[in-house]
Amino acid sequence: MHDTTRFDGKIAIVTGGAGGIGAATARLLTARGAKVAIADIAFTAAQALAGELAGARAVALDLEQESSISAMIADVAAHYGRIDILVNNAALLGPDIAKADGNVEDMATDLWDRTYRINVRGTMIASRAALPHLRATRGNIVNTVSSLALQGHIIQAAYSSSKAAIIQMTRAIAASHGKIGVRCNAVAPGMTMTPALKEAFPAELRAVVEGETLRDRLGEPxxxxxxxxxxxxxxxxxxxxxxxxxxxxxxxxxxxxxGFRAFFGEQA
Incomplete structure (x- = not known):
């Protein structure tokens, strides 16, 4: 019986694949049989990870540059001969970005524009370049978005709204390409214990989110x-x-x- 969770013979691209959620995804897809192209602006880190994974390849990627995105897709298609899966995971992140990305009244236009250029425009261009290959393989796209795209918050207005735009892009691609066999979905993580998040958010803020989580811990990559x-x-x-x-x-x-739990003394 065919194991539908396996990826034997499949070629996957993971953008932002050198660390955090991207690296965990590259490792898991490889363990389940895929050959993975690790596309990242942190090329040295991508090379190091590719060296650990059977059949993997590191590819340089700068989501601010259309030529870099197009070259990445072309490189993967030429090297492997096909593309079955595109994981659009890369985004503008980091402690300095997180601190600067506050509410709209205090928003710097340059930060807003760069966030959309990398997160939304970059995801669109990567998807556009990959779709002809995904047509041929009846492949699919998975976009990494964020639970912040589904909620209002007092911080990260640029990041959260850019991720909301990608949710709509996910629906648009699914609608336009479903009849030719291409699927498109998204995953919205909550606060996830990546190295970048641990650096950007102090423990007391992480504890606030953990208190609102229905499990006994925050998510891991x-x-x-x-x-x-x-x-x-x-x-x-x-x-x-x-x-x-x-x-x-x-x-x-x-x-x-x-807060309700604390008031009623409920520990469950």
């Missing part, structure tokens, strides 16, 4: 990788145009749940 791999696999063959919230239940309940 491997948790998100599992959701991405599921959507990319044949096990999800009848799912397209959807966003899966992989956030430990953080967006599933009334606001202030942690």
């Amino acid at each position: 491997e948790d998100i990788a599992e959701a991405i791999a599921f959507l990319a696999s044949d096990a999800a063959r009848n799912i397209t145009g959807h966003t899966i919230e992989c956030d430990g239940g953080g967006t599933s309940h009334v606001p202030g749940l942690a």
Whole structure:
């Protein structure tokens, strides 16, 4: 019987694949049989990871440069002969960016524009370049978005709204390409314990989010990788145009749940 969670013979691209969720995804897809192109602006780190994974290849990628995105897709197609999966995971992140990305009244136009240029425009160009190859293989796209795209917050207005735009792009690609066999879905992680997040958010803020999580811990990159791999696999063959919230239940309940728990003395 065919194991629908396997990727034997499949070629996958993971953008932002050198670290965090991207690296966890590259490792998981490789473990399940795929050959993975690790596309990242951090090329040295991508090379190091590719050296650990059978059949993997590091490819330089700068999502601000259309020529770099097009060259990355062309490189992967030429090297492997096909593309089956595109994981659009790369985004503008980092401690300095997180600190600068606040509310709209205080927003720097340059930061807003750069966030959209990398997150939204970059995802569109990568998808556009990959779609002819995905047509041929009846492949699929998985976009990494964020639970912040589904909620209002007092911080990260640029990042959260750019991720909301990608959710709509996910629906648009699913609608326009579903009849020719190309699926497109998204995964919306909650706060995930990547090295970059640990650096950007102090422990006390992480504790606030953990209090609103319905599990006993915050998510790890491997948790998100599992959701991405599921959507990319044949096990999800009848799912397209959807966003899966992989956030430990953080967006599933009334606001202030942690405070209610404390008031009523409930530990569950």
